[in-house]
Amino acid sequence: EAGVTQFPSHSVIEKGQTVTLRCDPISGHDNLYWYRRVMGKEIKFLLHFVKESKQDESGMPNNRFLAERTGGTYSTLKVQPAELEDSGVYFCASSQDNGNYGYTFGSGTRLTVV
Amino acid sequence: AQSVSQHNHHVILSEAASLELGCNYSYGGTVNLFWYVQYPGQHLQLLLKYFSGDPLVKGIKGFEAEFIKSKFSFNLRKPSVQWSDTAEYFCAVNSWTGNQFYFGTGTSLTVIP
Numbered sequence: 001e002a003g004v005t006q007f008p009s010h011s012v013i014e015k016g017q018t019v020t021l022r023c024d025p026i027s028g029h030d031n032l033y034w035y036r037r038v039m040g041k042e043i044k045f046l047l048h049f050v051k052e053s054k055q056d057e058s059g060m061p062n063n064r065f066l067a068e069r070t071g072g073t074y075s076t077l078k079v080q081p082a083e084l085e086d087s088g089v090y091f092c093a094s095s096q097d098n099g100n101y102g103y104t105f106g107s108g109t110r111l112t113v114v
Numbered sequence: 115a116q117s118v119s120q121h122n123h124h125v126i127l128s129e130a131a132s133l134e135l136g137c138n139y140s141y142g143g144t145v146n147l148f149w150y151v152q153y154p155g156q157h158l159q160l161l162l163k164y165f166s167g168d169p170l171v172k173g174i175k176g177f178e179a180e181f182i183k184s185k186f187s188f189n190l191r192k193p194s195v196q197w198s199d200t201a202e203y204f205c206a207v208n209s210w211t212g213n214q215f216y217f218g219t220g221t222s223l224t225v226i227p
Binding site: 003004031033035040041042043044045048055056058059091093098099100101102103105106107108 | 118146148150155156157158159160163165204206208213214215216217218219220
């Protein structure tokens, strides 16, 4: 089966610009997660979708971040306007169940805000 | 809140050396424990996991981990590392009541041929 796919793999943008990250989960996986790793720190939870609904968005850092999952398939994570501290690697993951038994991760999008 | 500590940030070993990476977590309830690995340029992959039962779990590529409940630890081991084990290793926990993972800061392992 195809894995979790993330686009782009790298993005370099200027402070104040907008960036949209995309995640295509494994087909049939209702659960989709976004995580972020700021350099040198731990990977932190951002939010969890079940189909198109946000199940838990407690990890979203602020209202500059907007995640959507229209139709319950792929998801986008938009950062607008981007700040320097938003730099990091954004991981997407999906699971068929509620994720207690592990996820399948994508390769991540490395975002650099300059 | 749950937290995970990985004691070693960077480890450099020669091939055939033994490996042990420490992981401690803080959570009072029942947890699931995981080790993920990220090889250079690749996605995070599940190395092994523990839910219940035998506290010594075996994963892929000869890795194993031991859950010691009294120490809140889940250390990763491999008797003899190979150059291909060069990667970043992440310990993670989640609880039965939650759906999010808590990760450690990761340990970068470099194996010298």
